[in-house]
Structure formats: C-alpha cells, structure tokens
Amino acid sequence: MNLEELKYPVGKFSKPELITKEIINSAISEIENFPNLVKAEIQNLDDKDLKLKYRQDGWTISQIVHHCADSHINSYVRFKLALTENLPTIKPYEESLWAELPDNQLSPLVSLQLLEALHTRWVNLLKSLSEEDLNKELIHPEQSEKISLKENILIYGWHCRHHLAHIRQAKELGF
Numbered sequence: 055m056n057l058e059e060l061k062y063p064v065g066k067f068s069k070p071e072l073i074t075k076e077i078i079n080s081a082i083s084e085i086e087n088f089p090n091l092v093k094a095e096i097q098n099l100d101d102k103d104l105k106l107k108y109r110q111d112g113w114t115i116s117q118i119v120h121h122c123a124d125s126h127i128n129s130y131v132r133f134k135l136a137l138t139e140n141l142p143t144i145k146p147y148e149e150s151l152w153a154e155l156p157d158n159q160l161s162p163l164v165s166l167q168l169l170e171a172l173h174t175r176w177v178n179l180l181k182s183l184s185e186e187d188l189n190k191e192l193i194h195p196e197q198s199e200k201i202s203l204k205e206n207i208l209i210y211g212w213h214c215r216h217h218l219a220h221i222r223q224a225k226e227l228g229f
Contacts, residue, residue: 055227060109063219067212073204078188081211086177088214089169092119095221096162104162107229108220115224117153118217119162123169124152129210130176136192136203137183143193180207 070077096115104116113121128147135142188204
C-alpha cells in the first residue's frame, strides 16, 4: 500500500453532483451505526493492541476513537448552529493538538460511551431535518466556502467509514 492508500483507505470524500434523500439516509445510517461498529472492533483489544497505528506516524486506535468523539461533538454543535443561526462561520480546531491532550490518555471506551450517547442525539436531530433545514448552510473558514447540512451529513458518513477503516487497518497491519 502506498501512503495515500494508508491515509485514505476508503478514498477521499467526493461530493455527489446530486444529493438525493436516499444518499442522505444512507449517510445517516452510517452515522447511526458507527458507535456499534467501533465497539465491535475495539471491545476485546488489550492496551498493546490499542496502541497499534494504521500507518507509520499515524494515530493509534485509541487516538482515532478519541478523535472521532472530538470531531463528532464539534460536528453536532455545528449542525445546531446552522439550524439556529443565519449562515454561521464555524470554528475549526487543531485536531492533532487535541489528540495530545490528557483526556486522550483515558481508555477509548470512555470516548466510545460518549459517541454512543452523542450519536443517539445527533441521529435523532438528523432524521428530523426538513428539506429547508437540509439546505441551510454554514461557512468553514479553512475552505472559505458554504457547506449545506445535507453535504455535511455526507461528509460525516464518510468520516465514519474513513476512521472505521483506519481502526481495521491498524488491527490488520499493526504499525
């Protein structure tokens, strides 16, 4: 595998030309199932296994799970901002620095519990969105572009697949 394949085992996110209700519902299902899939992958791992990386200089399985909790908390808040404010500009965060904070030394099972509760609320919110809601937008300052909530749902469906593949890759390749 080359570095690009190791970094993006499911490929980079690609926005479809037409975002249909079926595509949105599929992404919501991915978000909904993600905590259970992560749980199945990590529940029987020991401390040594949790330190496996999906590539050289990549994150450990523990760091991936903690990152997903951090990322998905931010995403959930961003959805709520977009639903309650007119075209909010979201605040980015330094993912790599967050991954080094002391709370990332906790067991990844703590972040898994957080993901389970968060995804229950998040999916409930996503399933309730009207067509008007899905078309609401936010501005991501790093890309300086408007992103609709329906596109953001697809981005996070991809994000779940992306990091689940990283966990599986770490277990298989064990860097």
